[in-house]
Amino acid sequence: MAQTTVRRLSTYLRTLGLEAASGTQSISSARISAVTGFTAAQVRRDLANFGHFGRRGVGYSVDGLQKNLRAILGVDVGWRLALLGVGNLGKALLAYRGFDQMGFKIVAAFDNDHRKVGATLSGLTVEPVSEVARRVSELDIQLAILATPAEAAQEVLDNLLAAGIRAVLNFAPRRLQAPAEVEISNVDLAIEVEYLSYSLTRRRLS
Amino acid sequence: MAQTTVRRLSTYLRTLGLEAASGTQSISSARISAVTGFTAAQVRRDLANFGHFGRRGVGYSVDGLQKNLRAILGVDVGWRLALLGVGNLGKALLAYRGFDQMGFKIVAAFDNDHRKVGATLSGLTVEPVSEVARRVSELDIQLAILATPAEAAQEVLDNLLAAGIRAVLNFAPRRLQAPAEVEISNVDLAIEVEYLSYSLTRRRLS
DNA sequence: AAGAGTATGTGATAAATTTCACGTACTCAA
DNA sequence: TTGAGTACGTGAAATTTATCACATACTCTT
Numbered sequence: 490m491a492q493t494t495v496r497r498l499s500t501y502l503r504t505l506g507l508e509a510a511s512g513t514q515s516i517s518s519a520r521i522s523a524v525t526g527f528t529a530a531q532v533r534r535d536l537a538n539f540g541h542f543g544r545r546g547v548g549y550s551v552d553g554l555q556k557n558l559r560a561i562l563g564v565d566v567g568w569r570l571a572l573l574g575v576g577n578l579g580k581a582l583l584a585y586r587g588f589d590q591m592g593f594k595i596v597a598a599f600d601n602d603h604r605k606v607g608a609t610l611s612g613l614t615v616e617p618v619s620e621v622a623r624r625v626s627e628l629d630i631q632l633a634i635l636a637t638p639a640e641a642a643q644e645v646l647d648n649l650l651a652a653g654i655r656a657v658l659n660f661a662p663r664r665l666q667a668p669a670e671v672e673i674s675n676v677d678l679a680i681e682v683e684y685l686s687y688s689l690t691r692r693r694l695s
Numbered sequence: 696m697a698q699t700t701v702r703r704l705s706t707y708l709r710t711l712g713l714e715a716a717s718g719t720q721s722i723s724s725a726r727i728s729a730v731t732g733f734t735a736a737q738v739r740r741d742l743a744n745f746g747h748f749g750r751r752g753v754g755y756s757v758d759g760l761q762k763n764l765r766a767i768l769g770v771d772v773g774w775r776l777a778l779l780g781v782g783n784l785g786k787a788l789l790a791y792r793g794f795d796q797m798g799f800k801i802v803a804a805f806d807n808d809h810r811k812v813g814a815t816l817s818g819l820t821v822e823p824v825s826e827v828a829r830r831v832s833e834l835d836i837q838l839a840i841l842a843t844p845a846e847a848a849q850e851v852l853d854n855l856l857a858a859g860i861r862a863v864l865n866f867a868p869r870r871l872q873a874p875a876e877v878e879i880s881n882v883d884l885a886i887e888v889e890y891l892s893y894s895l896t897r898r899r900l901s
Numbered sequence: 902a903a904g905a906g907t908a909t910g911t912g913a914t915a916a917a918t919t920t921c922a923c924g925t926a927c928t929c930a931a
Numbered sequence: 932t933t934g935a936g937t938a939c940g941t942g943a944a945a946t947t948t949a950t951c952a953c954a955t956a957c958t959c960t961t
Contacts, residue, residue: 491918495893499886500870517938525870529938530920537940545939546927562889563896581787587868591885593892632891655898656891658884662793664706664731672894674887678864679797680705681880683768685838685862686799687701688878690769692861697948723908735908736950743910751909752957 494535498558500525501532505555517548564592571630571654572598573645574637575605575615578660582634583611596628601641618645625652632656639663700741704764706731707738711761723754770798777836777860778804779851780843781811781821784866788840789817802834807847824851831858838862845869 504524508516518536522529536542536549542557543549559565570588572579572595579598582588588595598613599621600606608615616624624630633654637645642661649657656672659665662679710730714722724742728735742748742755748763749755765771776794778785778801785804788794794801804819805827806812814821822830830836839860843851848867855863862878865871868885 492890493918495890496886498893499883499889502889503868503885519938528920530922531918533939534919534941541940543939544927545925546937548938561893561896563892563899564889566892566896568892568895577787577790581783584783585884587884588888591888593888631895632888656895658887658891662709670898672891674891676882676884676887677705678791678793678882679709680702681864681882682794682797682799682838683705683708683770684698684701685864685878685880686769686772686774687704687767689774689837689862690767690772692876693769699948725908734950736952737948739909740911740949747910749909750957751955752907754908 490538494538495562497525497527497531497535498562500527501535502555502558502562502564505551505558508551509555513551515548516551516554518543520548566592568593568632569628569630570595571621571625571628571633571649572613573600573618573621573633573635573649574641574661575600575608575610576636576638579634579636580610582636583613593632595634596630597624599624601637601645618648621648622652625649625654630654633658635659635661635665637661696744700744701768703731703733703737703741704745704768706733707741708761708764708768708770711757711764715757715761719757721754722757722760724749726754772798774799774838775834775836776801777827777831777834777839777855778819779806779824779827779839779841779855780847780867781806781814781816782842782844785840785842786816788842789819799838801840802836803830805830807843807851824854827854828858831855831860836860839864841865841867841871843867 501521504521518529518532521532539561540557542554570593572583575583575598583595583598598610598615599618600615601618605615606617633649635642635646635657639661642659642663643665646657646665646667650667650671655670659673659675662677665673667673707727710727724735724738727738745767746763748760776799778789781789781804789801789804801819804816804821805824806821807824811821812823839855841848841852841863845867848865848869849871852863852871852873856873856877861876865879865881868883871879873879
């Protein structure tokens, strides 16, 4: 299924969490639309891609849909993550409580800088990148967060690929080379900020 | 122009920077394609949306195209940013050197937590959010980075909108309500990680 | 000066994505 | 039990986005 569809599912799942917390039992595509900003037809189409989760005339069971989306997204698998690069961003990601809440656990941290290796950050001891292959298999890590400087990113990624990692969240501002079967999500601040800059500029002109 | 197009322009601009640094004078859409992973036709179409920057049989002048893209994206305007929320992520963003390199300058930091107000971080004194309106106009701030917890995000955004801010980079994991003329770029780690989780799950099943 | 090679810009086409609009199915009240 | 109201699921249409393929235009060599 298309990337954009799956990304919307995440948004729906979050909405369901909020609705469940406020005690709602049933929810309509119209309600999800109002909260998320996507059209109701879009919501229904997205969900229908994966099954018949709703009941006509009634809506979706908040609890049931939540369970289904969690299964589709695989968020209950208990994925184990490695963090590569413990600069400012890496440290912030380690301290970030959100991953645990989502069901993802950072179980190892690596850096190439020997001054950082050995330090303890948020309960993890920083290890040298050369240890990645061994530790990934030892700790059963399936997913990596790449938070190195741009220059180091490709080389570190190559280590990860050799270690068998097939999904990477990349914060390094650089397009990475990897086989098609490896999934890489890029979080690129330059792109985001430049897009905002563009839209401010357009506004100024028109 | 479409969001996706503009985002690709950022990627092209970065590529041009690397090429310029290695002394290249001229670059073809095929070369940009090879580096960025987008098709050459896509690159040409994207650029042609904004003007005739290339020369047939020759390619694009690295320097010229760089100048044009910088103008289109408005990155030379010297945008001034406010940071809202100095938790782990906010601190990391303050310490991040990348914004300066891109030509964006964080000139003020705000937080609602009185224990954080008054502290100096990366050369900035943290101010209370109640000061936003005054400081935005005083310091001529056009763009804001929202790095508050999810619960506080909408309220802080409302402050920003009242202060005249029309472009926001949002890190809070929550869909924000704002008038259509306000541009909001969302950086949502849950969505990114859950997408990776989805793709690992799919792989496992097939 | 001519021919071979290169590479843009763009109509036309194809593919992907979104929206429309309605048949179907369920609930509830009278 | 009937009728009014609700809301999903989904073919069909519309829209958006990406790709193809080639006319055009430039460079360089001989």
